[in-house]
Amino acid sequence: MLDINISKTAGKFLKKLSGKPAKQIKNKLLQMMENPYPQDSVKLQGYPFFRVDSGEYRIIYFVEDKTLNIKIIGKRNDDEVYKKLQRSD
8 A cells, every 4th residue: 555645736626525426536535546557547638647547536646665645636527636746846
Protein backbone atom coordinates (compact mmCIF):
# COMPACT_ATOMS: atom_id res chain seq x y z
CA MET A 1 0.00 0.00 0.00
CA LEU A 2 1.30 3.45 -0.93
CA ASP A 3 1.47 6.48 1.33
CA ILE A 4 -0.51 9.50 0.14
CA ASN A 5 0.53 13.13 -0.15
CA ILE A 6 -2.16 15.67 -1.05
CA SER A 7 -1.02 19.07 -2.35
CA LYS A 8 -2.26 22.28 -0.77
CA THR A 9 -4.38 23.02 -3.87
CA ALA A 10 -6.03 19.59 -3.85
CA GLY A 11 -6.53 19.74 -0.07
CA LYS A 12 -8.36 23.07 -0.29
CA PHE A 13 -10.61 21.69 -3.01
CA LEU A 14 -11.41 18.57 -0.97
CA LYS A 15 -12.30 20.63 2.12
CA LYS A 16 -14.95 22.49 0.10
CA LEU A 17 -16.65 19.26 -0.99
CA SER A 18 -19.20 17.34 1.02
CA GLY A 19 -21.70 14.55 0.59
CA LYS A 20 -21.57 12.07 -2.25
CA PRO A 21 -18.76 13.71 -4.30
CA ALA A 22 -16.46 13.81 -1.28
CA LYS A 23 -17.16 10.12 -0.56
CA GLN A 24 -16.53 9.15 -4.19
CA ILE A 25 -13.18 10.93 -4.25
CA LYS A 26 -12.16 9.49 -0.87
CA ASN A 27 -12.99 5.97 -2.06
CA LYS A 28 -11.10 6.52 -5.32
CA LEU A 29 -8.02 7.74 -3.42
CA LEU A 30 -8.13 4.69 -1.15
CA GLN A 31 -8.36 2.41 -4.21
CA MET A 32 -5.44 4.25 -5.82
CA MET A 33 -3.31 3.66 -2.74
CA GLU A 34 -3.68 -0.05 -3.50
CA ASN A 35 -3.42 0.25 -7.30
CA PRO A 36 -2.03 3.63 -8.44
CA TYR A 37 -2.66 2.89 -12.12
CA PRO A 38 -6.29 1.75 -12.43
CA GLN A 39 -7.70 0.77 -15.79
CA ASP A 40 -9.16 4.25 -16.37
CA SER A 41 -5.92 6.14 -15.67
CA VAL A 42 -4.41 8.11 -18.55
CA LYS A 43 -0.89 9.54 -18.88
CA LEU A 44 -1.02 13.29 -19.62
CA GLN A 45 0.88 14.35 -22.72
CA GLY A 46 3.70 16.77 -21.98
CA TYR A 47 3.55 16.18 -18.21
CA PRO A 48 4.86 13.51 -15.86
CA PHE A 49 1.35 13.10 -14.41
CA PHE A 50 -1.59 10.76 -14.77
CA ARG A 51 -5.28 11.54 -14.54
CA VAL A 52 -8.19 9.49 -13.31
CA ASP A 53 -11.88 10.34 -13.00
CA SER A 54 -14.09 10.01 -9.97
CA GLY A 55 -17.71 10.85 -10.68
CA GLU A 56 -17.75 14.37 -12.11
CA TYR A 57 -14.26 15.14 -10.79
CA ARG A 58 -10.77 14.61 -12.19
CA ILE A 59 -7.70 13.74 -10.13
CA ILE A 60 -4.21 14.64 -11.40
CA TYR A 61 -1.45 12.67 -9.69
CA PHE A 62 1.96 11.04 -9.89
CA VAL A 63 3.71 8.24 -8.01
CA GLU A 64 7.18 8.76 -6.60
CA ASP A 65 8.95 6.06 -4.62
CA LYS A 66 6.16 4.62 -2.45
CA THR A 67 4.05 7.77 -2.33
CA LEU A 68 0.90 8.64 -4.26
CA ASN A 69 1.11 12.41 -4.81
CA ILE A 70 -2.22 14.09 -5.52
CA LYS A 71 -1.50 17.31 -7.40
CA ILE A 72 -4.91 18.70 -8.43
CA ILE A 73 -8.57 17.76 -8.06
CA GLY A 74 -11.25 19.58 -10.04
CA LYS A 75 -14.37 19.38 -12.18
CA ARG A 76 -14.12 17.16 -15.26
CA ASN A 77 -16.35 19.13 -17.59
CA ASP A 78 -14.34 22.35 -17.63
CA ASP A 79 -10.70 23.13 -18.35
CA GLU A 80 -10.03 24.53 -14.86
CA VAL A 81 -8.05 21.42 -13.85
CA TYR A 82 -5.63 21.90 -16.72
CA LYS A 83 -5.38 25.66 -16.15
CA LYS A 84 -4.42 24.96 -12.53
CA LEU A 85 -1.87 22.42 -13.74
CA GLN A 86 -0.25 24.95 -16.09
CA ARG A 87 -0.14 27.60 -13.33
CA SER A 88 1.50 25.20 -10.90
CA ASP A 89 4.50 24.51 -13.16
